[in-house]
Amino acid sequence: MQVPASFEFERAESVGHALELLERYGPEARLVAGGHSLIPMMKLRLAQPDALIDINGLAELSHLAVAGDTLVIGALVRHAALLADPDVGRYFPIFHEAERVIADPVVRNRGTVGGSLCQADPSEDLSAAFAAVRADAVIAGPGGSRTVSIRDFHVGPYETVVEPGEILTELRVPIRPGAGSAYVKVERRVGDWPVAAAGAYLRLGPGGVIAEAGLGLTAVGAEHFTAPEAEAYLIGKEPGEAVLREAGRIAAESCEPQADQRGPVDYKRHLAGELTFRALSRAAARADGSQS
Amino acid sequence: MRISVTVNGQTHVRDVEPRLLLVHFLRDELGLTGTHWGCDTSNCGVCVVQLDGVPVKSCTVLAVMADGHEVTTVEGLEKDGELDPVQQGFVQCHGLQCGFCTPGMLMTARWLLDRNPDPDEGEIREAISGQLCRCTGYENIVRSVRWAAENQEAKA
Structure with missing residues (x-):
C-alpha cells in the first residue's frame, strides 16, 4: 500500500x-x-x-478562450477540456493530436495543462507542443506577473523557471493566418510515455515558402524540447519532401536521446528524424489547406 | 482535517489525515468496498469513481480534495432497486469474469453513455482505454456497453 x-x-x-x-x-x-x-x-x-x-477551486485559472489573435489557456485547464475545445482543434491541431495520446481519458479528466508543464518531465508531450508553437507562459508572484517564453521555461528535467513562491497562471499562444501544426508520437502501448514524439508548426508566406517554423521534440533529450538548427534550415524554403526530410535529419542530429527500456539511442534518434518529417509533412498540408 | 463528502447522495462528515486517498476513504472509512483498489499508480482504473459526475482514478485523488464535492461509486448506480442498464449489460453479455475491473468499467461506461448515448465500438474502446481487464475480457465488455446503449430504458 x-x-x-x-x-x-x-x-x-x-x-x-x-x-x-x-x-x-x-x-x-x-x-x-x-x-x-x-x-x-x-x-x-x-x-x-x-x-x-490545493488550487483546484480557482476558476480564475480555468479559462480557455481566443482573445484577439491569441489563444489563452489557463494553467488549470484539464487535458480533457483542451482536447474537447473546437477552437483549439481549429487553430492548433497539434494540441489535439498531443492530448489524444496523453495518458488515458480518465487521467485526462483530472490532469492539467499547467501541471504538465511545471512537472517538466522530459517525456511529457505538451512541453514540446507548446515549444513548437512558441507559447508564452505567464507566471504570477508576490511582486506581480511576468511573462516567459516557453522556450526559456524549462531549465532541465523536472526543473522550470517558476520559483518556489510563484504560480504558472496561463499560456498564451499566438494565432497566425496561414499556419498548420501537427504532433506525432510513437508509444509502446496506448497511454504510455513516448519512445519519441515530434510536433511541428509551419506558417507559409508569399509564394508558399516557409515563413515560420517551430519544432518540438519529446523524450529525446532535445534542449528546451526543440531543434533550432532544423527550424532555421526550413525558413525561406518550399516545404517539399526533400526539405522536410533534411529538417528531420538535422533535428535528429541535434538531440541527445538516452537508452532505456523504451529503446536504444540509435532507434530513438531514428524516430526523432522520422517523426519530425511526418509532423512537418502534416503541418505543411494543413498550412496550405490541403489537409484539415 | 474535517471533510464533508456527498457519496451516492448521502453526506458523510469525517476527520481524516490529508494524506488519505479517496479510494481508502471510500473503502475503509465508509465501507463502500465496491470501489476496488488495484495498481496504486493510476494505471489500471479499477478504482474509478465519479467526482462531480466525471470519472477519476480515486487512488490518485486525496480524500480532502473531495471535500464539498459529490462522489458516485458503483454502489450508487442502482436506482430504486433497479440495476443501471450498464450493470444489466454486463450481466447479459458476460461482461465480467473475475469482476475486479468491473466497478471501474461500469463507472466509465455510465459516463460515456451520459455524454454519448450511441457510441460505436471505437468510442467505447477509447473510453475504457485507461482501464485494464486482466482476464482480457474486452470483447464482452464492449458488447456489454453496446447492450446498455441499445437498452437505456431497460428494467431489471
Missing part, C-alpha cells in the same frame, strides 16, 4: 491567497491541481512536501 508522508493541506481561494500560502509554508510547499504526477511521486516518497496547496 502506497501512502504519502504526512503533510499540511490548504485550499487556496484565489491566486493571491495561493501566493500567500506559498510564502507562509516556504519552498517545501507544493501546489497541487490534478495531482497525477505529484501524488504518485508522493506515494513512492520520491516527493515529500511539507504542505500541499
Whole structure:
C-alpha cells in the first residue's frame, strides 16, 4: 500500500491567497491541481512536501478562450477540456493530436495543462507542443506577473523557471493566418510515455515558402524540447519532401536521446528524424489547406 | 482535517489525515468496498469513481480534495432497486469474469453513455482505454456497453 508522508493541506481561494500560502509554508510547499504526477511521486516518497496547496477551486485559472489573435489557456485547464475545445482543434491541431495520446481519458479528466508543464518531465508531450508553437507562459508572484517564453521555461528535467513562491497562471499562444501544426508520437502501448514524439508548426508566406517554423521534440533529450538548427534550415524554403526530410535529419542530429527500456539511442534518434518529417509533412498540408 | 463528502447522495462528515486517498476513504472509512483498489499508480482504473459526475482514478485523488464535492461509486448506480442498464449489460453479455475491473468499467461506461448515448465500438474502446481487464475480457465488455446503449430504458 502506497501512502504519502504526512503533510499540511490548504485550499487556496484565489491566486493571491495561493501566493500567500506559498510564502507562509516556504519552498517545501507544493501546489497541487490534478495531482497525477505529484501524488504518485508522493506515494513512492520520491516527493515529500511539507504542505500541499490545493488550487483546484480557482476558476480564475480555468479559462480557455481566443482573445484577439491569441489563444489563452489557463494553467488549470484539464487535458480533457483542451482536447474537447473546437477552437483549439481549429487553430492548433497539434494540441489535439498531443492530448489524444496523453495518458488515458480518465487521467485526462483530472490532469492539467499547467501541471504538465511545471512537472517538466522530459517525456511529457505538451512541453514540446507548446515549444513548437512558441507559447508564452505567464507566471504570477508576490511582486506581480511576468511573462516567459516557453522556450526559456524549462531549465532541465523536472526543473522550470517558476520559483518556489510563484504560480504558472496561463499560456498564451499566438494565432497566425496561414499556419498548420501537427504532433506525432510513437508509444509502446496506448497511454504510455513516448519512445519519441515530434510536433511541428509551419506558417507559409508569399509564394508558399516557409515563413515560420517551430519544432518540438519529446523524450529525446532535445534542449528546451526543440531543434533550432532544423527550424532555421526550413525558413525561406518550399516545404517539399526533400526539405522536410533534411529538417528531420538535422533535428535528429541535434538531440541527445538516452537508452532505456523504451529503446536504444540509435532507434530513438531514428524516430526523432522520422517523426519530425511526418509532423512537418502534416503541418505543411494543413498550412496550405490541403489537409484539415 | 474535517471533510464533508456527498457519496451516492448521502453526506458523510469525517476527520481524516490529508494524506488519505479517496479510494481508502471510500473503502475503509465508509465501507463502500465496491470501489476496488488495484495498481496504486493510476494505471489500471479499477478504482474509478465519479467526482462531480466525471470519472477519476480515486487512488490518485486525496480524500480532502473531495471535500464539498459529490462522489458516485458503483454502489450508487442502482436506482430504486433497479440495476443501471450498464450493470444489466454486463450481466447479459458476460461482461465480467473475475469482476475486479468491473466497478471501474461500469463507472466509465455510465459516463460515456451520459455524454454519448450511441457510441460505436471505437468510442467505447477509447473510453475504457485507461482501464485494464486482466482476464482480457474486452470483447464482452464492449458488447456489454453496446447492450446498455441499445437498452437505456431497460428494467431489471
